[in-house]
Amino acid sequence: MPRARVLIRPKEGILDPQGKAVERALPALGFEGIEHVRIGRMVELEAEDPARLAELCEKLLANPLIEDYEIEQLDGAA
């Protein structure tokens, strides 16, 4: 079955508490020069019908009010 990857990230302008906390902690760990850290989710799956993935994201995987998503097809269609 075709494999796909969905990347889900907090919408632009929406607070990302996780990214903020990690970014703030980095210098103390010896990592300087790292910015704009945003933390989201990644979903990998196999879907018979990749055409329906957008709908799946809207309904279940992402929260469209606060998250954007992006679908990547990982290998050739069936």
Added chain:
Amino acid sequence: MPRARVLIRPKEGILDPQGKAVERALPALGFEGIEHVRIGRMVELEAEDPARLAELCEKLLANPLIEDYEIEQLDGAA
């Protein structure tokens, strides 16, 4: 600054209850033919020195006992 994306996924063989929960929710929402759902994290950031990202992943972003990671450079180096 060069942008990068880190994908972090649960190691093969480790139970992924989030993926399972998605699989369980699918039929009620009218989705058939979706399998092997695995849920991980995505970290996007800008790093002055992309060469240090592997170290960042090993030390902080991923826990090697339970997670695999993958680094994608998103655009040309500085």
Added chain:
Amino acid sequence: MTRAGADAGVDGGPSLTSLPSTGAEQPAAYEVLGLKEAEYLLIVEKLGREPNDVELAMFSLLWSEHCAYKHSRKLLRRLPTEGERVVMGPGENAGAVAIGNGHAVAFKVESHNHPSAVEPFQGAATGVGGILRDVFALGARPIAILDSLRFGEIDSVRSRHLLDGAVRGIGHYGNSIGVPNIGGEIYFEAPYEHNCLVNAMCVGLAKTDEMVRAAAAGVGNAVVLMGASTGRDGIGGASVLASAELGEGDEAKRPTVQIGDPFEESKVLECCLELLEKGLLVSLQDLGAAGLTSSASEMASAGGVGIDLDVARVPLREADMEPFEIMVSESQERMLGVVEPARVAEVIAVCEKWQTGAAEIGVVTDSGQMRVLRDGTLVGEMPVEALVDGCPLYDLDPAEPEGWIYGNRTTLREEATSEEILLALLAAPSVASKRWAFEQYDSVVGSRTVRRPESADAAVLQIPEAGNAIAVSIDGNGRRVACDPYAGTVEAVLECAQNLACVGAEPLGVTNCLNFGNPEKPISAWQLDRAVSALADTCEALGVPVVGGNVSLYNEGPEGPIYPTPVVGMVGELPDPAVTAGSAFAREGDAIALLGPFSPSLAGTELAKQRGELDMGLPRSDITAVAAACTAVRDAIRNGKLSSAHDISDGGLACALAESAIASGLGCRVDVQPLRERGCSPEDALFGEGTGGFLISGDRDSFDSLGAIPIGEVGGSTIEVAAGDRSFTVGVGAAESAWRSLSSQAEAARR
């Protein structure tokens, strides 16, 4: 320009549907911002000119229902607010009462209904965050959270989604910040289907002489913004004022949903408490609805001073925010402090220690003006008095409805036996055990929790600092208030008092959240008017002051208003945490008795609901008699005379018996004859509801002096009740499975 989610940021504003629609003629900006023409003209008059955009944005928010209480303030004047124990009353961020040994507890309940209906997880989480800030703004360390929730019927997918999200959100915030959640209530009723209620209450502990007020003072003192940086959160409605900079496709940049960050709050909380302990703050105020606009203006107003703020000094999350955006942003986890100039550096150092933000953004002036600058250039100037107290207050135009307006749905078959009815009532999600929900909350952090959820009618927290304990309860049955707003609200207050009595506590103070429909509509206005009178009369009769609260109006769905829902939170004191009681039967062979002026009827009950027989009308409670019964129970508990005490509420005596039995694993044998002698039918006696009923167990000998009427005995493994032709026997195990069924009903969404 979209208006999507304009009501997501604040609670209690007009809902989208009631805002003027964009017709052929473009409405004026003030109209889109929710101001009436007359209000706008009044603003022009007070300023002596047209307001600019920054000023209009600020006025529109401060003159909103949420901030100005324009339809409720006149009613609230009826409430009794004074008492010997009152340390802080309405008007402060939270009320507070003295509990002895130089300590006080501060508490308040607040709604986050509209944000939770849009995004339940974040809406509920930020609701908890907001009420915590109100309490630590006084210098009180939060020691408990309670939550009062209302959703549509649980067989609706939407309700289960909202329930799941709200419970996870409340847990997420409270658990992370380390404040125990010790109680609450959840009701499921169709009128909440499109407008759920999420009310959160916080209780904090402080040394009385170290508490601070929110009044700005000291001309020349610095105004310091602490905590999170400011983004475009919750600008929603005010976005009509945006200049063209943010183009059409960029609406996502103005998030309609605010994200809570309990980690940031935890740091700000510790930071503020440390600042107060070191005496570094003159005053402190949280930023809630309407952000800087309301916190700065209210501080200035309370202190009778002016404030100059420079928006260019506000740490921003997004570049290029406009001045009005900075002034109205509702970004979470921020606090505003007034600091003597010489101590600003020390304040900033403490904030750095806690890794949280701090910026000196303004100064206290003697101008009586709220002045907004950007890099030193004036961009807005308004008299504080006009902003905070200038909004007209409205009288209501109440009218009693002709009859029951909420509809009926029959879910119980007509021939159901008593056994079947009992099991159906126990399994009703509003009656069933809420363990599924409260186990998602940390109830033990802080080492104070002497009575956890479900072990007693009220939560009990030990306060070693004061050498005693407090008890807290939160209640409000909207269905019964719908049947009779006056009698139902009396019941809500009495139920709190009875709950406190059941753990041996004496009431000290009340907070409340008035969740109602559109006050501009006569029926909702009538419900609100009656409810406030009842709240006032009952608290007056009990001698318990109302020290704070919150009002959330415009709670309506397409089918009409929600059930009118006054949520009452009551805090009481008990001298010794080791001497309290629980609701579980304790000993085989103990006698069971009824105490109090309990005269149940089927009106407005869970059974009437299941039979589809809801209608207007409730019997009146005898407040004085109930208060006397509370005193009797409280004293008996303090004298160690009772093995258990449980107040009789939802589902009537039969459900109360089942709950005491399930909690102990012990059965009982009971005869309801004494209630029949009070004129109750067998069904009234078993399933009727009403105030004033205590179910107690203990030594039969001790009951006489209490005026309690023996009705049976603890023992066996069945609940056996003689009630004429309605007699029944149900196994404790069967009752327990019905009562524990909420988790399977709630999780149906996830399977």
Added chain:
Amino acid sequence: MRWGVLQFPGSCDERDALRACTLSGDKVRLVWHEERDLDGIDAVVIPGGFSYGDYLRAGAIARFSPAMEAVGEFAAAGGPVLGICNGFQVLCEAGLLPGALLLNEDLRFHCRQLDLIEESTTTVHLSTPESAQVDSRTLSIPAKHGEGRYYAPDEMLDGLEANGQVAYRYAPGQNPNGSARDIAGVRNAAGNVLGLMPHPEHAVDPLTGSTDGLRVFQAVAGNPA
């Protein structure tokens, strides 16, 4: 005996831990996460709570603090260390204890009083004279976490069991999170570092439910009840 209780931004059970140490009759002080000096401290508690909000992974950020560096050296020198809940996660992240803690199997946070079985052991720090009595080996202690599913690869688990490094298990049927082999707490090979998910510091006062947690503190301090 003097305890040190670490405090990170966001941790929230440290006051309870302080109280528990005091109740077990000892001296105690808070150790701020930026302190590197554990001088005069005989045993360390890494308390529960959400250090750094538990963001990214629970315990992932806290383990880099200067205080944790000091704890690493302290543990290597044989000093007793107790990690509770988030503290357990920090110790695992820091490599001072084996394994990792994952999201609860049902994805929900649970707060409940449960029974823990104290595994009998031959190591010095946790042996208790009464451990022969079956009854005294069951502790009633609250657990409260959303990320407490103990995981280690099978071979590692076998090794832990063989070495007596499994310190506590959830009583049969009470595993709240799907932990491997019902494991609630583990110790390091030397026996001086102990981590567990349930909260002994919330079980030290009869008024709040149980005093069984004191046994855990006493065991770590090496002076069993």
